[in-house]
Amino acid sequence: MGVFGKSKANNLTAAEVSALWLQYLGDSMAICVYKYFLNIVEDKEIKPILENALQLAEGHITKITEFLKSANFQIPLGFTEDDVNVNAPRLFSDQFLLFYSYIMTIHGLTAYSLAVTNVERQDLQNYFFDCTVSSKELFQKITKLAINQSKYRSVPSISSPHGVEFIKSPGFISNLIGDKRPLNSSEISTLFFNSTKTGFISSLSLAFSQVAVREDVRNFMLKNVKLAGKDAESFDAILQEEHLPIPEKWDDEITNSTVSPFSDKLIMFHAGFLVNAALTYYGASLGSSLRTDIILNYSKVFTHAMEAGAFSYNIMVKHGWFEKQPNSD
Incomplete structure (x- = not known):
């Protein structure tokens, strides 16, 4: 109904x-x-x-x-x-x-x-x-x-504006080269958040790459470490251009153990889940960003996440791990 x-x-x-x-x-x-x-x-x-x-x-x-x-x-x-x-x-x-x-x-x-x-x-x-x-x-x-942990980082703070202002030039959006306007609060928030989450994907993939049993699972995780790491760095670079703090990274919180706590099936599902979630957050961030260079960067990392999602799907299907969701008759 x-x-x-x-x-x-x-x-x-x-x-x-x-x-x-x-x-x-x-x-x-x-x-x-x-x-x-x-x-x-x-x-x-x-x-x-x-x-x-x-x-x-x-x-x-x-x-x-x-x-x-x-x-x-x-x-x-x-x-x-x-x-x-x-x-x-x-x-x-x-x-x-x-x-x-x-x-x-x-x-x-x-x-x-x-x-x-x-x-x-x-x-x-x-x-x-x-x-x-x-x-x-x-x-x-x-x-x-x-908040009391040594690696905790808050989203950067900004000062209150002195009165109400309205945008007077389309250059507020279309400034790919030359002088760029300062980041607004939404852009700072989403860049920091996505750097945190994407850095998490990279660090977790690093841990999984150490313990994965199958070669294709291990290779996927290593590729994910590289791509997610670069994507997190791309968010950090935009923040650092404006002398804003960036999130902590977590690779040094991974031990050197090579004994897996989890099956390769669980590892791949977890990675695929995080990649799909990243697509959602990147899409939402793309819609709230007004600077052309940031929009282009989100388009790039969105493509990376789509590629990673396709790879993870193929590996799970190959090994018979992808449980079929109910569908229409």
Whole structure:
């Protein structure tokens, strides 16, 4: 039925199936990741945050299973205990575990907000609202603790303008060469944010490249390290031109372990998830940027992410890891 039509109580629309299905895959992965994290964490302040994240993911899986079963819908396989080795040596520092949680909670909040606007059933709306609230509380705990960490960097501050101003020349936008106008607040925010996230992709790919078993998975991760690293540097370069601070990098928070905590299947899914999320954020940033050089840079990194997404898809299909999402009859 349409948005305002009536449907049976347990029926699921395509949008509802998509939201539940994708969250199931993501949370089943998160359970594997956080079980390993909890086996290596030593910091007594970071550990409760990891426990909270694991508890939320496990609760989500229980609720999603109930929703799908009540609609007589297939439950995804997702990721299981076969995809994690909790006894693997430490691959990440405790600070990186906190940074990882910060980035992934942002992704969760974004997904839940989108799901709320797409689902029609009130019980599902309430469920995703609950997910948003609990993730918001987790995010606040993470940021409160992260502020006191040595590698934490805030988005740059700017001064208040002296009165209301309006743009008087199209040169405000079209200044590819020569003197460039200063970055506005939206451009500073998105450049800093995308540098942080893209740098995270590079560092996580570095860790995965050390432990991947299959050669094609390892080679993909090494390529991702290079491309994501360059893309993060491109964001940093624009910020540095205006003497603005740039985010910290996290490569030195990766140990030299070569024993994988995760299956290659999970590693590739995780990489593909982050690449797809990057496409979303780059697209939104492109729409809020008004300087031509920044627009061109986002177009370039968007292309890089699309290429990485295609490579990750091909590898997952090749090895039989890409679980098919429900489609129309």
